[in-house]
Amino acid sequence: MTIGEMNIPKRTIMTPGPVEVHPRVLRALSSPVLGQFDPAFTDMMNDVMALLRQIFRTTNKWAFPINGTSRAGLEAVLASLIKPGDRVLIPIFGRFGYLLAEICERYRADVYTMECPWGDVFEPKEIISEIKRTKPEIVAVVHGETSTGCIQPLEEIGRACRELDVLCVVDAVATIGGTDVNTDEWCLDAVVGGTQKCLSVPSGMAPITFNSRVEKRINERKKVERGIATREDIELETGRLPISSNYFDLGMLMDYWSPRRLNHHTEATSMLYGLREGARVVLEEGLSERFSRHRLHEAALIKGIKAMGLELFTEDQKKLPTVTCVKVPDRVDADLVRKMMLDDFGVEIASSFGPLAGKIWRIGTMGYSCRKENVLFTLAALEAVLIRTGASVSPGNALQAALDFYHE
Amino acid sequence: MTIGEMNIPKRTIMTPGPVEVHPRVLRALSSPVLGQFDPAFTDMMNDVMALLRQIFRTTNKWAFPINGTSRAGLEAVLASLIKPGDRVLIPIFGRFGYLLAEICERYRADVYTMECPWGDVFEPKEIISEIKRTKPEIVAVVHGETSTGCIQPLEEIGRACRELDVLCVVDAVATIGGTDVNTDEWCLDAVVGGTQKCLSVPSGMAPITFNSRVEKRINERKKVERGIATREDIELETGRLPISSNYFDLGMLMDYWSPRRLNHHTEATSMLYGLREGARVVLEEGLSERFSRHRLHEAALIKGIKAMGLELFTEDQKKLPTVTCVKVPDRVDADLVRKMMLDDFGVEIASSFGPLAGKIWRIGTMGYSCRKENVLFTLAALEAVLIRTGASVSPGNALQAALDFYHE
Numbered sequence: 001m002t003i004g005e006m007n008i009p010k011r012t013i014m015t016p017g018p019v020e021v022h023p024r025v026l027r028a029l030s031s032p033v034l035g036q037f038d039p040a041f042t043d044m045m046n047d048v049m050a051l052l053r054q055i056f057r058t059t060n061k062w063a064f065p066i067n068g069t070s071r072a073g074l075e076a077v078l079a080s081l082i083k084p085g086d087r088v089l090i091p092i093f094g095r096f097g098y099l100l101a102e103i104c105e106r107y108r109a110d111v112y113t114m115e116c117p118w119g120d121v122f123e124p125k126e127i128i129s130e131i132k133r134t135k136p137e138i139v140a141v142v143h144g145e146t147s148t149g150c151i152q153p154l155e156e157i158g159r160a161c162r163e164l165d166v167l168c169v170v171d172a173v174a175t176i177g178g179t180d181v182n183t184d185e186w187c188l189d190a191v192v193g194g195t196q197k198c199l200s201v202p203s204g205m206a207p208i209t210f211n212s213r214v215e216k217r218i219n220e221r222k223k224v225e226r227g228i229a230t231r232e233d234i235e236l237e238t239g240r241l242p243i244s245s246n247y248f249d250l251g252m253l254m255d256y257w258s259p260r261r262l263n264h265h266t267e268a269t270s271m272l273y274g275l276r277e278g279a280r281v282v283l284e285e286g287l288s289e290r291f292s293r294h295r296l297h298e299a300a301l302i303k304g305i306k307a308m309g310l311e312l313f314t315e316d317q318k319k320l321p322t323v324t325c326v327k328v329p330d331r332v333d334a335d336l337v338r339k340m341m342l343d344d345f346g347v348e349i350a351s352s353f354g355p356l357a358g359k360i361w362r363i364g365t366m367g368y369s370c371r372k373e374n375v376l377f378t379l380a381a382l383e384a385v386l387i388r389t390g391a392s393v394s395p396g397n398a399l400q401a402a403l404d405f406y407h408e
Numbered sequence: 409m410t411i412g413e414m415n416i417p418k419r420t421i422m423t424p425g426p427v428e429v430h431p432r433v434l435r436a437l438s439s440p441v442l443g444q445f446d447p448a449f450t451d452m453m454n455d456v457m458a459l460l461r462q463i464f465r466t467t468n469k470w471a472f473p474i475n476g477t478s479r480a481g482l483e484a485v486l487a488s489l490i491k492p493g494d495r496v497l498i499p500i501f502g503r504f505g506y507l508l509a510e511i512c513e514r515y516r517a518d519v520y521t522m523e524c525p526w527g528d529v530f531e532p533k534e535i536i537s538e539i540k541r542t543k544p545e546i547v548a549v550v551h552g553e554t555s556t557g558c559i560q561p562l563e564e565i566g567r568a569c570r571e572l573d574v575l576c577v578v579d580a581v582a583t584i585g586g587t588d589v590n591t592d593e594w595c596l597d598a599v600v601g602g603t604q605k606c607l608s609v610p611s612g613m614a615p616i617t618f619n620s621r622v623e624k625r626i627n628e629r630k631k632v633e634r635g636i637a638t639r640e641d642i643e644l645e646t647g648r649l650p651i652s653s654n655y656f657d658l659g660m661l662m663d664y665w666s667p668r669r670l671n672h673h674t675e676a677t678s679m680l681y682g683l684r685e686g687a688r689v690v691l692e693e694g695l696s697e698r699f700s701r702h703r704l705h706e707a708a709l710i711k712g713i714k715a716m717g718l719e720l721f722t723e724d725q726k727k728l729p730t731v732t733c734v735k736v737p738d739r740v741d742a743d744l745v746r747k748m749m750l751d752d753f754g755v756e757i758a759s760s761f762g763p764l765a766g767k768i769w770r771i772g773t774m775g776y777s778c779r780k781e782n783v784l785f786t787l788a789a790l791e792a793v794l795i796r797t798g799a800s801v802s803p804g805n806a807l808q809a810a811l812d813f814y815h816e
Contacts, residue, residue: 003455003458003459003684003687003688006436006439006452006681006684006685008439008440008442008448009442009448010440011440011442011443011446013441013442013443015443017674018441018443018444018674018677020440020441021440021441021678026437026438026439026440026678027438028414029434029437029438029678030434030435030437030438031414031416031434032416032418032419032428032429032434033421033426033428033429033604033610033611034416034417034419034421035419035421035423035426035756036426036611038419038750038756040416040417044414047411050411051411067476067477067480067611067612068475068476068480068655068673069475069673069674069675069676070673070674071654071655071672071673072475072476072655072673075653075654075655079653094635095633095635095636096635097635098633098634098635099633099635099654101634102633102634102654103654105650106650106651106652106653106654107652147635196441196674196677202441202676202677202678202679203441203444203475203673203674203675203676203677204475204612204676204677204678204679225503225506225507225510226506226509226510227502227503227504227505227506227507227555227761227762228503228761228762242513242514243514244514244515244652244653245483245487245514245652245653245656246479246483246507246510246511246514247476247479247480247483247656248653248655263761264479265476265477265478265479265480265611266425266426266477266478266604266611267477267611268477268610268611268612268679269426269604269610269611269612270429270434270437270610270612270678270679270682271610271612271676271678271679273414274678276411276414277414279411280411342446348443348446353635353636353671354635354636
C-alpha cells in the first residue's frame with residue numbers, strides 16, 4: 001500500500017481543543033533541530049522556563065514542559081507527589097475530575113471524591129470543609145472543566161490549602177492563556193497547562209509549574225538513573241522508595257532542566273520551538289489583553305447563539321469563558337449537525353462525554369481560533385445547518401446580533 | 409525579561425541522536441493542525457499505522473506512536489505488561505539496559521539482570537540459558553546500545569522466547585530505520601523505536617508495535633476511563649487490577665487507535681504529520697537501500713578515523729552500524745575537542761556515559777545526517793581540532809582515505 005502526500009483540508013476549528021495554531025508557531029516548528037546539549041538549545045530551554053513563569057504568573061523556580069500531551073503533565077505531577085496510601089481529595093464536576101481520580105488511584109493514593117451535577121461547580125466553602133474533614137495530603141482540582149464548560153473558582157481553595165498545609169494541584173489545561181491563572185496569588189502549589197487550547201501550540205507538550213513545597217516532597221524520593229549516577233547519587237538514595245514512573249519522575253526532570261543537565265529523555269526539539277514561539281505570541285499580546293479578547297468573542301458568540309433561539313447549558317459566574325456549551329434542541333441529531341458543519345463549511349465544533357453526550361454542543365473560543373471571523377462563520381454554519389435539518393431557528397438574527405455587538 | 413526571535417545556528421549533527429531532520433519532515437510540521445476526530449486526521453492516524461507496520465516489518469495489528477520521547481514507548485510497553493511480582497530478565501550491556509531494569513523495578517517487577525562489560529554483547533546462548541534458569545514472564549533487551557556502540561543479535565533470542573512462551577520486548581530506538589529490525593521473522597513480541605535517530609523525525613514520539621500475545625495480556629487488565637465508560641465497560645472491568653499508569657495504558661491506547669476512537673489524549677497533531685512524512689521518506693528510499701546507505705557512510709567514516717591514527721572502541725560483528733565509538737587518545741581532553749568542533753565548525757559529536765564518559769567519542773551515522781558531506785566535514789573538523797590541541801595525528805590522511813573509499 002502506498003501512502004501519498006498529506007492533503008490537509010482547510011478548517012475553522014471551534015472545539016475546546018486542539019484549536020488552530022498560530023502561524024508564527026507553525027513557522028517555528030519547521031526550523032532545523034539542534035542537539036539537546038547544544039548551548040544554543042539549552043539556552044532556549046531556559047527561555048521557555050522564563051516565558052512559562054510569566055504565563056503561570058509565578059516566581060517558581062520550576063516551570064517547564066512535560067514531553068507528552070496534557071494528561072502527561074497531570075500524571076507527572078501526581079505520580080511524583082503521591083506515595084502509596086496518601087490521601088488525595090478530588091472535587092469532581094465533569095469528566096476531567098474523574099481523570100484526576102483515576103490517575104491518583106493508579107498511583108495507589110487513598111482517594112476521596114466529592115461530586116456535584118455536571119454543569120455545576122462547588123462553593124469553595126464546601127471543598128474547604130471537606131478538606132478539614134478528610135485531612136488529605138493533596139487536593140487535586142480541575143480549573144476549567146471543558147466537558148461541561150464550567151470554571152471552579154480557586155482562590156479561596158488555594159489559600160485554605162496553604163493554611164491547612166495541604167498541597168493544591170490544579171488542572172489548568174483549558175484555562176492557561178485564556179483566562180486568569182494566578183499561581184502565586186492563589187497559593188497553588190502545582191499547576192498543569194495544555195498547549196493545544198488557549199496557547200495555540202499543537203498538542204504534545206504539557207507546561208507545568210510547581211513551588212518549593214512540591215520540590216521538597218519530590219526530592220525526598222530523588223533518584224538518579226543507574227547508568228549515569230555518581231557514587232554520591234547512589235549513596236544518597238539508598239533505601240528510598242522511588243517514584244513509580246521513570247518518565248514522569250520530576251526529580252529526574254529537575255536534573256535535566258537545571259545546570260546539571262543530566263540526560264533523562266531527549267527534549268522534543270521542534271515542539272519546544274513551537275512552545276517558545278507560542279509563549280512569545282501570548283506575552284506580546286499581554287495576558288490581560290488576551291483574556292479580554294477571549295471574553296469579547298465569547299460574548300459575541302453568545303449573542304448570536306441566543307438570537308438564533310438556542311439556549312446555553314451553562315451561564316453566569318460558573319461559565320468557563322473559553323468554552324460555550326449549547327443545548328441541542330429537541331429532535332435534533334447533535335452529531336449529524338456537527339458532521340454537516342464539517343462537511344459543508346469545514347467548521348468543527350465538539351460534542352461532549354458521558355451524561356452530556358448528544359445533549360450539548362461545545363464551542364471553543366480559544367487562542368488563535370478566538371477571532372471575529374471564526375465566530376461569525378461558526379454562527380452562519382450552525383444556523384444554516386439547523387435550518388436544513390428542520391429545526392426551528394429565527395433566520396438571519398444570529399449574525400446581526402453578533403455584528404451589532406462587535407460594532408457597539 | 410524579553411525573549412527574542414529564535415536564531416538557530418547551522419549545525420552538522422553527527423551524534424547518536426537527535427540527528428538532522430529531513431527537510432520534507434520539517435515542511436510537514438508546519439502544516440495547519442486538524443481536530444483529533446476530523447476524518448481527515450483519523451485517516452492520517454491509520455496511514456501512520458500502515459507505514460509503521462512496514463518499517464517494523466510486521467503484520468501486527470498494533471503499530472502506532474506513543475506521544476512522548478523514546479523512553480515513553482519503553483515505559484508504555486513495560487508498564488502495560490508488568491504485573492507486580494512478574495519476573496523480567498534483562499541482559500545489560502550499557503546504559504540503556506539499566507534504563508530497562510529501572511523502569512521494570514519501578515513497576516514492581518521481580519528483575520533479574522545479567523551484565524557484560526560495556527563494549528561487549530552477549531552470546532545468544534548465554535541469554536537463552538539464563539531464560540531457562542530464571543523462567544521469566546518477560547525478557548527485555550536493547551537491540552542497539554548507543555552508549556557503547558554495540559548491537560545485540562536478537563534472532564535466536566526471539567525464537568527461544570517464543571518456544572519457551574516468554575514475551576520478548578525490544579528497545580530498537582537506535583536501530584529502527586537504520587539497520588534490520590525484523591519484528592515478525594525474529595519473533596519479537598513488542599518493539600519500541602525512536603523518531604529522532606535513524607527515522608530523522610524530531611524527538612517527541614515513540615513508535616511501537618506489539619502482537620496478539622501482548623494484546624491478550626494487556627486486555628486482561630483493560631479499563632475504560634470513568635468519565636467516558638459505558639455500563640458494559642464498567643461491568644467488564646470489575647475486580648481487575650488496572651495498569652499502574654493512565655498515560656501509558658496500552659489498553660486505552662488501543663481503544664483510541666481503533667475504530668472505537670475512544671478519546672484518551674489529544675494526539676500530537678504536528679508530530680504525527682512529521683512521523684507520517686518521515687516514514688514515507690524511509691519507505692520511498694527502501695529499507696534495504698537505506699540500511700546499505702548507513703553501512704556505506706559508516707565504512708567511509710571508519711576509513712577516515714583509522715587513517716587519522718585513531719582507534720575504534722568497538723569493531724566487527726558486534727558494532728552498531730549507526731554509531732561509531734572512537735577512543736579518545738591519551739592526554740586529549742574529550743570535551744574540549746567536542747566544544748571546539750561545535751564552536752568553530754558547527755559540528756556536533758557526542759561523549760558517553762558512566763564508565764565511558766571522557767574515554768570515547770560517539771559519532772552517529774543516522775538517517776538524514778548520514779550523508780557524504782557530513783562524514784567528510786566531521787573528519788575534517790575532528791582532524792583540525794586534534795592538531796590544534798597538540799594530539800599526534802597524520803594530517804590530511806583522513807579525508808583522502810574517505811574519498812578513496814567513496815570513489816572506489
